[in-house]
Amino acid sequence: xxxxxxxxxxxxxxxxxxxxxxxxxxxxxxxxxxxxxxxxxxxxxxxxxxxxxxxxxxxxxxxxxxxxxxxxxxxxxxxxxxxxxxxxxxxxxxxxxxxxxxxxxxxxxxxxxxxxxxxxxxxxxxxxxxxxxxxxxxxxxxxxxxxxxxxxxxxxxxxxxxxxxxxxxxxxxxxxxxxxxxxxxxxxxxxxxxxxxxxxxxxxxxxxxxxxxxxxxxxxxxxxxxxxxxxxxxxxxxxxxxxxxxxxxxxxxxxxxxx
Amino acid sequence: xxxxxxxxxxxxxxxxxxxxxxxxxxxxxxxxxxxxxxxxxxxxxxxxxxxxxxxxxxxxxxxxxxxxxxxxxxxxxxxxxxxxxxxxxxxxxxxxxxxxxxxxxxxxxxxxxxxxxxxxxxxxxxxxxxxxxxxxxxxxxxxxxxxxxxxxxxxxxxxxxxxxxxxxxxxxxxxxxxxxxxxxxxxxxxxxxxxxxxxxxxxxxxxxxxxxxxxxxxxxxxxxxxx
Numbered sequence: 001x002x003x004x005x006x007x008x009x010x011x012x013x014x015x016x017x018x019x020x021x022x023x024x025x026x027x028x029x030x031x032x033x034x035x036x037x038x039x040x041x042x043x044x045x046x047x048x049x050x051x052x053x054x055x056x057x058x059x060x061x062x063x064x065x066x067x068x069x070x071x072x073x074x075x076x077x078x079x080x081x082x083x084x085x086x087x088x089x090x091x092x093x094x095x096x097x098x099x100x101x102x103x104x105x106x107x108x109x110x111x112x113x114x115x116x117x118x119x120x121x122x123x124x125x126x127x128x129x130x131x132x133x134x135x136x137x138x139x140x141x142x143x144x145x146x147x148x149x150x151x152x153x154x155x156x157x158x159x160x161x162x163x164x165x166x167x168x169x170x171x172x173x174x175x176x177x178x179x180x181x182x183x184x185x186x187x188x189x190x191x192x193x194x195x196x197x198x199x200x201x202x203x204x205x206x207x208x209x210x211x212x213x214x215x216x217x218x219x220x221x222x223x224x225x226x227x228x229x230x231x232x233x234x235x236x237x238x239x240x241x242x243x244x245x246x247x248x249x250x251x252x253x254x255x256x257x258x259x
Numbered sequence: 260x261x262x263x264x265x266x267x268x269x270x271x272x273x274x275x276x277x278x279x280x281x282x283x284x285x286x287x288x289x290x291x292x293x294x295x296x297x298x299x300x301x302x303x304x305x306x307x308x309x310x311x312x313x314x315x316x317x318x319x320x321x322x323x324x325x326x327x328x329x330x331x332x333x334x335x336x337x338x339x340x341x342x343x344x345x346x347x348x349x350x351x352x353x354x355x356x357x358x359x360x361x362x363x364x365x366x367x368x369x370x371x372x373x374x375x376x377x378x379x380x381x382x383x384x385x386x387x388x389x390x391x392x393x394x395x396x397x398x399x400x401x402x403x404x405x406x407x408x409x410x411x412x413x414x415x416x417x418x419x420x421x422x423x424x425x426x427x428x429x430x431x432x433x434x435x436x437x438x439x440x441x442x443x444x445x446x447x448x449x450x451x452x453x454x455x456x457x458x459x460x461x462x463x464x465x466x467x468x469x470x471x472x473x474x475x476x477x478x479x480x481x482x483x484x485x486x
Contacts, residue, residue: 159334162308162326163348163398173347177338255338255378 043225051225067209072198075133083141091149104139112197116204129201136197137190144186148179184249191241267316276302278459289435291449298457300438304404325400329408333391335379342375345394365393368427385416396427405437421447446476454483
C-alpha cells in the first residue's frame with residue numbers, strides 16, 4: 001500500500017494561495033468601503049464584524065438561525081424521501097425514468113423566484129421556505145440517485161443473480177452502496193442550493209423568525225452592515241454543512257482510498 | 260445426473276458460434292476447454308451457467324446444479340471486506356454461524372486469514388483472485404465454472420494460486436469446468452483437456468492428462484494450433 005501522507009507540498013501551497021486570496025479580498029473590501037466614504041452604503045470588514053457580534057447577541061438570533069435551519073431540514077427530509085422513492089425506481093427502469101425526467105429537468109431549470117411567487121399565493125408564510133427548499137433539493141437528489149443506480153456495475157448484478165441472491169439484498173448490498181458516492185455529491189449540491197433558496201423564500205415570505213426575514217428587516221432600515229453580517233452567518237452555516245457532509249461521507253464510505 | 264450439451268446451435272447476428280455442438284462432462288473432475296481467444300469458449304460457459312440461451316439443442320444437468328463462478332475480473336464488491344465478500348452468497352443459504360464458519364474456512368484455505376477484514380482496494384490482484392476462489396468454493400454448490408480466471412496474474416503468482424486451487428479442490432471434489440487459452444494453466448489443472456477450434460466451435464481432440472503427460476499435451480497444442 002502506498003504511504004499515506006496527510007498533506008503533500010502542493011496542497012500546502014494551495015492552502016497558502018487560498019489564504020492569500022482571502023486576505024486580498026478583505027483588504028480590497030476595506031479599500032472599497034473607504035473610497036465610498038460612507039459606512040452606510042458599504043461598511044468595511046471591521047464594521048461588519050461589529051455588526052456580526054451585535055447581531056449574534058440579539059435575543060432573536062438563535063430563534064432566527066434555528067427556524068431557518070429547521071425549515072431547511074424539513075425541506076431536505078421531504079426532498080430526500082421523495083428522491084429515494086422516485087430516484088431508485090427511475091434508475092432501475094428506463095420507462096419510469098422517461099416519465100419523470102421532463103418533470104425533474106423542468107423543476108431544476110425553473111427560476112426559484114417564480115416558484116416563490118406562486119408559493120406565496122398557495123401557502124402560509126411559514127411554509128413557503130420549506131416548500132421552496134423541497135422543490136430546489138428534490139430534483140437534484142432524485143437525478144443523482146437514479147444516475148447512481150444506472151451506473152451500478154452490471155457485472156456485480158450478474159454475479160448476484162448467478163449466486164441466487166434475493167432481490168432485496170441486491171438492492172441493499174449492491175445498489176445502495178454503489179449509489180452512496182452519487183448520493184453524497186447530490187446531498188452536497190442540493191444543500192448548497194437548498195439553503196440559499198430557503199433564505200430567499202424567507203426574504204419574500206417574511207415569517208416571524210428566520211435569517212431571510214432578518215435580512216429583509218435590516219435592509220428596510222438601510223442597515224447594510226447587518227445585512228452583510230447575516231450573509232456571513234449564512235455562508236458560515238453552509239460551510240459547516242459541507243464539512244459535516246464530507247465527514248459523514250468519509251465515515252460511511254470506508255472501502256475507498258481517500259486522497 | 261450427467262452434465263450434457265446436446266446439438267447446441269448458437270449464433271450472434273450472422274456469426275455462427277456453435278452448430279450441432281455436443282459435449283458431456285465427467286462429474287467430480289476438472290475439465291478444461293482449451294482454445295484460441297474468441298472461439299466461443301465463454302459462450303459455452305454462459306450456456307452452462309444459464310447466462311445465455313441456446314438457439315436450439317438441449318442443456319441438461321446444469322439447470323439443476325448450484326453453480327459457483329470465478330470470473331476473470333474478480334467481481335468482488337468493493338464495499339465488503341474479504342469476509343463480507345466470501346459470506347455474500349452464503350447468507351440465506353446457510354444458518355448464520357455456519358455461514359461465517361464456512362467462509363472463514365475457505366479464507367484460511369486460500370491463505371488470507373490475516374486479511375479477513377481488508378477491503379478489496381487494500382489487496383493485490385492475486386489476493387483478490389484468491390478471495391474469489393474462496394467465495395466460489397464456500398458457496399454450497401456442486402459445480403464451479405471458471406472463465407480465464409488466472410489470466411491477469413504473473414507466472415509465479417499464477418502457480419501459487421493454481422496450487423491453492425488444487426489443494427481446496429482435493430478436499431472438496433466438486434465438478435470444475437474452466438476455459439482458458441493458457442496451456443500451462445490447462446495442464447496444471449485439467450484432468451481432461453478438450454481442444455477446441457472456431458468458426459463454428461469444434462472439438463478437435465480430447466486428452467486426459469496428468470503431470471507426467473504435460474509434454475504430450477504441449478506437443479498436441481503445437482500440432483493443432485501451430486502446424
